[in-house]
Amino acid sequence: MIQLLALRIRRDRVILPIWIFGIALLLTASAASVSTTFGDEAGRRQILQLALATPALIALRGVPNGVELGSAVYFQVYAFLAVAVGLMNTFLATRHGRAEEERGQRELITAAPVRRMTPILSTIILGVGANLLLGVLSTAGFAAAGLPLGGSLVGAAALVAAGLAFLGVGLLASELTASSRAANSLGATLVLIAYALRGAGDALGTPDLDRLTLSAAWPSWLSPIGWGEQAFAFTADDLRPLTLSLALAVLTGGAALVIAARRDLGASLLPERRRPASAGRLLGSTLGLAWRLQWPSLLGWTVGAAVLGAVSGALANSVGSATFENSAINDVLQSLAHTSRDDVVTAFIAAIMSLVGILAAAAGLQAMLRLRDEETGGRAELLLSGPPRRGGWLLASAGVATASTTVVIVVTGLTAWAAFLAMREPGLGAQSIGQALVELPMAMVFVSIGAVALAVLPRISIAATWALFAIGVVIGLFGDLLQLPDAALEASPIRHVPTVPFPADDLGGAWADIGVLTAIAAALIAVATWAVQRRDLTA
Amino acid sequence: MxxxxxxxxxxxxxxxxxxxxxxxxxxxxxxxxxxxxxxxxxxxxxxxxxxxxxxxxxxxxxxxxxxxxxxxxxxxxxxxxxxxxxxxxxxxxxxxxxxxxxxxxxxxxxxxxxxxxxxxxxxxxxxxxxxxxxxxxxxxxxxxxxxxxxxxxxxxxxxxxxxxxxxxxxxxxxxxxxxxxxxxxxxxxxxxxxxxxxxxxxxxxxxxxxxxxxxxxASLRHLTRTSFHVGTAAAADDIARLPGVHDLATEAGQLVFDVDTDSMTGVLAALTAAGITSLTVTPPSLEELFLRHYGDPKPDAPAVPVDAR
Known part of the structure; x- marks a missing residue:
């Protein structure tokens, strides 16, 4: 057990500290930033009033609870951080669960004098330890922003509780699915569903404008992230909702243990189906292969995009129905949605669609970076011993990545449009489609960066690309909040996406932004196609 | 071509x-x-x-x-x-x-x-x-x-x-x-x-x-040695002195040695003259060739006998 735990810690000595310290750092920076930006109570009161009148903001951020500083911080950071903590845990569970089994390492381990349950038990110890460390750092992070220690502890406990719940979910996903890819998708999907459920529940909740809080509707009570919000750190400091998270953790973790104790090595609860004995017509080229490998993932991305589009369309309408005469409130909204437009609905659509652009970029990157797996897995060696050229091989994946990005954007735009149409707002619907489409060049810049990394720095391409993407997203979404210098803000492609409708006084500027982003993406993909032809295959 | x-x-x-x-x-x-x-x-x-x-x-x-x-x-x-x-x-x-x-x-x-x-x-x-x-x-x-x-x-x-x-x-x-x-x-x-x-x-x-x-x-086989297990009255030193004989040893009353393929005739003649009670000859196999080259500390170094490995 000790050796196995040591092996797991060693295996994670880079990735886990990145997750833990990354999350803690984001928490510390955001908490400090909220405390300085919204230092005075009047300012906070204004923001919370606005937020409570804007279900869309509630859906994105969470449930406010009173005007105290700590409560405002908790409202701003908890839901986002809980998603990150959830992903950290489901990925951890898969990494040491189904992935280990798939690679045959579990077979080696259990062939040694090791009890059948030792691998999963050591994963649980590692996961619990990681969450506790994160809890300690999070407490310190809240406290460092000058918040009271008691509330800091409750806030950190809410993150830990969500983390443990998703650790259990991840362990169970590893037992249910037959591949690490499927386990990771199932885990990540459940985390996002938990976020979406509490988003829906919070947005549909009943606001209490006197006490500046909101009683969430039932969907929030189905989500570990929702339970964490209900702890209301720094005000109510109620630990009771967190017991629900712990119960879920015990339930899912226990189910995983029961299955693990009974099943054969390599078996899974969801069985593998028989496959066709011969290939369909499409599967005869590198493009056909890239498509065949990507479409199941694309299906998942598309469903996510459709939900996001429909929900945001529906929410935007309620944003539009609220009127804000106070221009200070508009300023705040714009800072949250980072656009210079003074129309609240436009700002909201821009904010949502920039999330859609990021989702689309992630879908494209995932399709693009699959190529590196093909290379390290040795499948590229087999494939490229045939006639295909390496340039064409990369271009095929770039093509499928472009298609994935486009599909996510178009589907979201269309569902948002349909939602607006259902509410008899065709103008806003068209605006949503437009805003979604102008995100495409930005998303493609990230995809093309992935292509260049594959071609030029194959060994570190996956880590480097996702890291750059994460930095770009943090700058794009939280750059203002973190008060980064202009030069840093300008570096993120997300900051260069124009807002639709393009301002009449700067039409040229908007089109120039689109043109430049498109040109950068096209040029980088061309460079990658050329460069990959000139390097060795490196496993 | x-x-x-x-x-x-x-x-x-x-x-x-x-x-x-x-x-x-x-x-x-x-x-x-x-x-x-x-x-x-x-x-x-x-x-x-x-x-x-x-x-x-x-x-x-x-x-x-x-x-x-x-x-x-x-x-x-x-x-x-x-x-x-x-x-x-x-x-x-x-x-x-x-x-x-x-x-x-x-x-x-x-x-x-x-x-x-x-x-x-x-x-x-x-x-x-x-x-x-x-x-x-x-x-x-x-x-x-x-x-x-x-x-x-x-x-x-x-x-x-x-x-x-x-x-x-x-x-x-x-x-x-x-x-x-x-x-x-x-x-x-x-x-x-x-x-x-x-x-x-x-x-x-x-x-x-x-x-x-x-x-x-066929040509590579010429480069290898044939191993002999012989029961004979011949003195070990006499055999060891014959050209092409390597790594002679005595095992259970038998002489065990390797012979270069092109020196085989002379060795057989000497053995026949001394009298043979038993004889096992193992022809050169690819495996031996393989082991000889694989076992060398350096590719250029002189060959070491197989059984010394």
């Missing part, structure tokens, strides 16, 4: 102090229409050589040509007439074996349907399973069927039968014989010496990125 012509091939991985010289002046000639055995210990550079020939690695020096073309610049033209089976076959886990066979053959222009069906039967492969669930042997079968299901001018096999059972090995040998009857050339890297002895006309043995022997099996 030779199918493969490699002269003084050098491949260096990495730069500066951390670089490794995987190939260090390797020579390899594969004549059109022959089955050529490519032997060497693990890490000798066999797979690196093959990847240079496939245009997947760029050589750092020397020359390599396949069908008279440069494999790095003309890989597409070469690959149309080439079928390759890697040593460690990894497949797309979500595709079925049948789908993968179709994909790989279609890239080269499409499989011969009757041949594909026959090969599936001969190799006893279930094409409906996801590749994820295939064992090493079954993954190898998928790659082998994909290679054999469409005619190629040159077949390159990197330890193709390491995961196959003896029955499947014989199916493999039959397929190699079939394609060479049709005029194809085969480069076979293998550790299974009986397979190489049965299939190959010529072999090349490499070590530490260099060619140490190359030629027909």
């Amino acid at each position: 030779d199918a493969i012509e490699v002269l003084g091939l050098v491949k260096v991985f990495g730069r500066g102090r951390s670089s490794t010289r995987a190939l260090d002046g390797l020579d390899l000639t594969v004549r059109t229409g022959e089955v050529h055995g490519f032997l060497g210990p693990n890490g000798a550079g066999k797979s690196t050589t093959i990847r240079v020939l496939l245009g997947q690695l760029r050589s750092s020096g020397g020359s390599a040509s396949v069908f008279g073309r440069n494999p790095w610049d003309d890989s597409v033209a070469i690959h149309r007439d080439l079928a390759y089976v890697p040593g460690d076959v990894s497949l797309w886990p979500n595709l079925s074996g049948g789908e993968i066979i179709d994909l790989l053959t279609r890239l080269r222009g499409g499989a011969d349907a009757a041949l594909r069906t026959r090969l599936l039967g001969d190799f006893q492969l279930d094409p409906t399973k996801k590749a994820r669930s295939y064992s090493k042997g079954n993954r190898q079968k998928v790659a082998l069927i994909a290679a054999f299901a469409r005619r190629a001018e040159l077949y390159v096999f990197d330890e193709p039968t390491s995961g196959l059972d003896p029955v499947m090995e014989s199916v493999f040998r039959a397929e190699v014989e079939r394609v060479t009857r049709d005029g194809a050339t085969v480069l076979l890297s293998s550790h299974i010496l009986s397979e190489v002895e049965q299939l190959c006309e010529r072999v090349t043995i490499i070590r530490a990125g260099r060619t140490v022997e190359s030629g027909t099996l």
